[in-house]
Every structure is written in structure tokens, then in C-alpha cells.
Amino acid sequence: MKLRTKKESKIKKVLVFLVLSIIVICSAGLLAQQTIYKIQELNQTKSELNLLQLDKTNLEKEAEEVKNKEEDLKNKVAELERKLEEVIKDNPEVTIDPEEANKKYAYLTFDDGPSRNTVKILDFLKANGIKATFFVVGDPAQEHIYRRIFDEGHTLAVHSYTHKFNEIYKSVESFMADIHQLSDLIQNITGVKPTLMRFAGGSNNSVSKRYNRTDIMPEIIAKVKEEGFIYYDWNVDSMDAAKSNQDVQVIIDSVLEGAKDKNHAFILMHDAAVKATTVEALPQIIEGLKKQGFIFKEITPEVAPVQFR
Ligand SMILES: [Zn+2]
Numbered sequence: 001m002k003l004r005t006k007k008e009s010k011i012k013k014v015l016v017f018l019v020l021s022i023i024v025i026c027s028a029g030l031l032a033q034q035t036i037y038k039i040q041e042l043n044q045t046k047s048e049l050n051l052l053q054l055d056k057t058n059l060e061k062e063a064e065e066v067k068n069k070e071e072d073l074k075n076k077v078a079e080l081e082r083k084l085e086e087v088i089k090d091n092p093e094v095t096i097d098p099e100e101a102n103k104k105y106a107y108l109t110f111d112d113g114p115s116r117n118t119v120k121i122l123d124f125l126k127a128n129g130i131k132a133t134f135f136v137v138g139d140p141a142q143e144h145i146y147r148r149i150f151d152e153g154h155t156l157a158v159h160s161y162t163h164k165f166n167e168i169y170k171s172v173e174s175f176m177a178d179i180h181q182l183s184d185l186i187q188n189i190t191g192v193k194p195t196l197m198r199f200a201g202g203s204n205n206s207v208s209k210r211y212n213r214t215d216i217m218p219e220i221i222a223k224v225k226e227e228g229f230i231y232y233d234w235n236v237d238s239m240d241a242a243k244s245n246q247d248v249q250v251i252i253d254s255v256l257e258g259a260k261d262k263n264h265a266f267i268l269m270h271d272a273a274v275k276a277t278t279v280e281a282l283p284q285i286i287e288g289l290k291k292q293g294f295i296f297k298e299i300t301p302e303v304a305p306v307q308f309r
Helices: 002-090 118-127 140-151 172-190 209-211 216-228 248-261 276-291
Strands: 102-113 133-137 155-160 263-271 294-296
Touching: 102 118, 118 140, 118 276, 133 140, 133 172, 140 172, 155 172, 172 216, 172 294, 209 216, 248 276, 263 276, 276 294
Parallel strands: 102 133, 102 263, 102 294, 133 155
Antiparallel strands: none
């Protein structure tokens, strides 16, 4: 009997020990698990913090850039004001009309016509009482179109007779021959010698480098100026030439976005058979520009040109 009790109490002790051990092991396991979760959580927070830090650094950099730009623009404005004052001082007879200075002008320009779209463009401009500028190419069969452009009060200006880059930009002579051919054609039709022009590809084109290895544009520019031409590049690109059949909305958005910070918007568009979407974009372009406060005008020699160089 005594022996049994002893044995029983031993078993009890072992059992208690086992139970206690299990409890201790389980608690340790639980604690370990919790610690792992905590570490994972901490790691996550750490990587989030790193990302935030990176964002902060980037934003600080951006802020610094904006500040520098603002400083730069302020300096430019001050410089322009200084120049303006000098000009006013040197030319006391010239008065500046502040009302005129605040006006916004949009110069719609159509390159490469006449085309089968010219009549549509002219009809639209007529219906809306808007004058524009046509930088044309040479096509004697389209005499009536040149005449209509001229008669309806638009500016008929020189672009290129052949528009063949590989021929006109071969030399100064070949360029001038092409320009004269077109200028003569226009003069024969309208009786007026055109004085405004736009270079095929713009005045900053580097086409001539392909043929001559040197840039002959400065020479060509000097020559056309010497002959009394004024050339106009553009400061708003409708992007209608970026693709053969550009999306109408892209054309509208490009013009309205490009013009919004300008007081004198020289808008590059194309009058070509494949540019039907340019014609389709016109109503919304006009509406949008009017909303931005623009007045439409054709380019005349009095209009200070925008030039890439
Ligand atoms: Zn062109």
C-alpha cells in the first residue's frame, strides 16, 4: 500500500513536470512566433520609411529645381524690363500701347499647300471671319487656289517650290533658285512680290549637313534676308506632321496646350492631301483659342518673327 502510494506520487510528479514542460514549451513557441511577427512588422515599417525618405529627398530636389527656375525667370524678367526701358529711352518717339501689349494674337499657319484640303480650309476660315497665313509650295495648275488665298485677305507666303530637301539644301544657289521660282509664280498670279517665307523643315533644320557635311543654313538665312525676305518659324506645333494621319484630339490638344502660355502664337499646321484630321480639328482649335483670349491674324511684315535662329 505504501509502495503504491509512493509510485503514484512519483507518477503524479512526472505528470506535473510533463504538463509544466508542455506549458513552458508552448509559451516559448508562442513568444517566438510573436517575436517573428514583430520583426517582420518592423522590417516592413523600415522599408516604408525608406520609401518615404526617398520621396522626401526627391521632392526636396524638385523644390530646389523649381526655386532655381523661378530665380532664373525672375532674372530674365528683370533683364527684359531693363532692355525695354533702354529701348523706350532710346526711342522717345515710339509709344507703347499697354492695351496692345496685353493682346494675344494667334497666327494660324498652313504649310505645304495647295492641296485638296485648301478649299475646305478657306471655306472654314471665311465662315468664321478668320485670316491665316499659307506657306505654299509650287504648282502652276493650282493658280485659282493661290488667287483665292490672296483675294480673301490671307497671307500668301513662300515655303518651297519643290519641297525636295535633297535638292534645295544642296547649296545656297539651289535653295535660292527654288525660292525664286516660287516667288515668281506667286508674283505672276497676284501681282505682288511675296516677302514672307518659312524654311522647309524650319530654319534650324540640319538637312544640309547630310549633303555638305557643313551647315549651310546660316549662309542661306543671310542670303534670304539680304533679298528682303522675313522668315517665320513657329512656337506652337500642332503635331499634325508627327504621324501621317494624326489623331484629331492630339492636334487640338497640342495647339491649345502649346498656345496657352503665349501672347503671340505661331501655330504650325499642314495643308496637304493626307492631313484631313487637321481640317477636322479646326473648329475646336478656334473655339479653344478664342476661350484663351486669342485674336486671329494673318502674318504681315510688321509682325515680329519667331525664329529658331
Ligand atoms: Zn513643309
